[in-house]
Amino acid sequence: MGLSALLALANCDETLTSSVVPQPRPAASAPEPNAYVPPSAASQDLARFYQRVERDLVTRGLLRTDGGGPDTPYDASDLERNFETIAFYSEYPDHAVTATAYTTEGQLSRWSGPVRVQAEFAPTVPPEMRAQDTAQVEAFTARLARLTDHPISVVSRKANFHVFFAGKDDSAYVVSRMKQLIPGIDQPVLDLIANPRANIDCFVIASPTNLSPHRFVRAVVLIRAELPDLMRRSCIHEEMAQGLGLSNDSPAARPSIFNDDDEFALLTSHDEKLLTMLYDPRLEPGVTVENARPVVRIIARELMGQPL
Structure with missing residues (x-):
């Protein structure tokens, strides 16, 4: 009712001043889809729980x-063995967390x-946390690029590796984005x-194409x-x-983050x-662990400075 009255008044004003060129009105900016929304009491309780967990672990x-x-300490043999376990097998062999049906x-x-x-940030993530997490993601992305010598960079559009930060209250938003x-x-x-x-504090979904099941083309991290x-x-x-x-x-x-002991x-x-x-x-996507072993052994010893 109030909106209709305002629209009617605006039309009337234009009619009364029809001899004057109407001035363009600034368009109202639409709110951002993930504009900040304060978290619920349940989310705040969860945050306090995780603070206690972190203090206990430290x-x-x-x-x-x-x-x-x-x-x-670790040597080339440790590196070789751990690489085989961590790079050639999945943390979720039952595909409980996967976006592909390929084994x-x-x-x-x-x-x-x-x-x-x-x-990317869901609505309940505070602005100061968004700035801090963005800086962490950017710094770690640069580090990953150096270590892998692969083209890995931060972008503002057309991303294929999304790092989502979302709270307990943001489920609907995140599910909608995942479908997109x-x-x-x-x-x-x-x-x-x-x-x-x-x-589960965080996890990643990495997915390949149907034609190339060993080459990732998309990934989403949720934290x-x-x-x-x-x-x-x-x-x-x-992640x-x-x-x-x-x-x-x-x-x-050990020493590794790819170990569930939280050390x-x-x-x-x-x-x-x-x-x-x-x-x-020297390693190609899709290579089997058996065929890769001789090459992995060489690379591990090169990195550790140990003789073959």
Whole structure:
């Protein structure tokens, strides 16, 4: 009723001043689709829970940020073994978290074309957190590009590697975006996105094409906005690296973030070498673990400075 009255009044004013050239009115700017919305009480409770978890882990000497040291030695044989486990197999062999029906166990999967990274934020992520997380994603993207010598860069449009930060209240927004970004995404994945299990802080979905099941063309990382700073940075490091092709975890990998024991929060010297190995041109996407072993052995020894 009020809107109709305002429109009628505007039309009347134009009629009364028809001898005067009407001045253009500035168009009202549409609100951004992910404009900030304060989180709910439940989301704030979850944030406090994760703060307690982070404090507990750090108190126990976990979530290390030193990248490894004298207490975590490793040699070329360790690197070779861990690379085989982490790069040739999936953390989700039952495909509970996947966007493809192809089975690629025992074969190398990675990107062949340029990786274009963009951070995206759901409505409940505060502006100051958006700025901080964007800076972290940009810095880590540059690091990944150096380690892999692969074209990996941050973009503002036409991304194919999205890093999402979203809170407990943002399920509908994120599910809608996932449907746009990954056509044909499996329903179990959407269910997981809408209602993440309590033990899942973050995860990545990397998908290839039907014709090239070992060459990734799209990836989406999802990170809980309720996580405190160190746990959020840890998610950035692990999930972005996994989205490049280091898809598995191994309890034997140390020092490494590809280990579910939470000892290390950030990419280690060991993990840097895994990424370099993954994108070595002597290894091709789709190569089997058996055929790759002789080459992996050579690369591991080169990186460690050990004789063949």
